[in-house]
Amino acid sequence: QVQLQESGPGLVKPSETLSLTCSVSGDSVSSGSYYWSWIRQPPGKGLEWIGYLYHSGSTNYNPSLKSRVTILVDTSENQFFLNLRSVTAADTAVYYCARAYGDYVWAADFWGQGTLVTVSS
Amino acid sequence: EIVMTQSPATLSVSPGERATLSCRASQSVSSNLAWYQQKPGQAPRLLIYGASTRATGIPARFSGIGSGTEFILTISSLQSEDFVVYYCQQYNNWPSTFGPGTKVDIK
Numbered sequence: 001q002v003q004l005q006e007s008g009p010g011l012v013k014p015s016e017t018l019s020l021t022c023s024v025s026g027d028s029v030s031s032g033s034y035y036w037s038w039i040r041q042p043p044g045k046g047l048e049w050i051g052y053l054y055h056s057g058s059t060n061y062n063p064s065l066k067s068r069v070t071i072l073v074d075t076s077e078n079q080f081f082l083n084l085r086s087v088t089a090a091d092t093a094v095y096y097c098a099r100a101y102g103d104y105v106w107a108a109d110f111w112g113q114g115t116l117v118t119v120s121s
Numbered sequence: 122e123i124v125m126t127q128s129p130a131t132l133s134v135s136p137g138e139r140a141t142l143s144c145r146a147s148q149s150v151s152s153n154l155a156w157y158q159q160k161p162g163q164a165p166r167l168l169i170y171g172a173s174t175r176a177t178g179i180p181a182r183f184s185g186i187g188s189g190t191e192f193i194l195t196i197s198s199l200q201s202e203d204f205v206v207y208y209c210q211q212y213n214n215w216p217s218t219f220g221p222g223t224k225v226d227i228k
Binding site for chain 1: 122153155163164165166167170171176177208210212215216217218219220221222
């Protein structure tokens with residue numbers, strides 16, 4: 001069974017960098033078949049796909065966040081990471097890591113439980 | 122960016138009855154449409170992809186239909202655990218985008 005687990009600070013100050021880790025078990029982030037993704041959900045609101053990793057290192061980002069986002073991978077630890085720079089209160093959200101099918105099918109079949117990140121001084 | 126809309130925002134249905142949820146795309150997404158269920162405090166759960174293919178382990182009471190810009194999710198006989206929020210998502214164009222959700226509550 002594939003499992004994903006987010007970890008990282010729950011509180012980030014405005015203008016700083018939000019950094020999260022997704023630890024994966026039951027599958028390999030080196031697998032070329034899937035899109036290893038970050039998705040977020042502001043409290044009480046809808047979902048936004050931040051970006052994804054594929055083919056062990058290639059990335060694609062939502063244009064609305066592209067200037068501030070980096071997704072990285074550590075295949076030896078079977079983890080991938082989210083860095084979101086220059087955060088504001090609008091970046092307060094539950095952040096999920098997820099696995100999507102790949103081959104241009106961005107349907108996410110396995111998700112982490114999510115981690116709430118609050119941006120506040 | 123493709124904008125997804127869902128209707129109604131809230132749907133009131135009695136247990137055991139059928140629920141019909143609608144999703145519309147601002148331009149054609151072919152059949153590249155997924156549906157998710159989200160319970161309070163949990164991550165979304167994939168129900169349907171390819172507009173009509175049930176994901177692994179999803180009960181047969183969930184079905185999807187549609188193509189282009191108009192899509193329907195039907196829950197044939199609502200169980201107590203089905204009274205939660207449902208989202209549609211298009212993945213025809215990047216960025217993939219989600220609808221605002223439909224909350225199904227008990228009538």
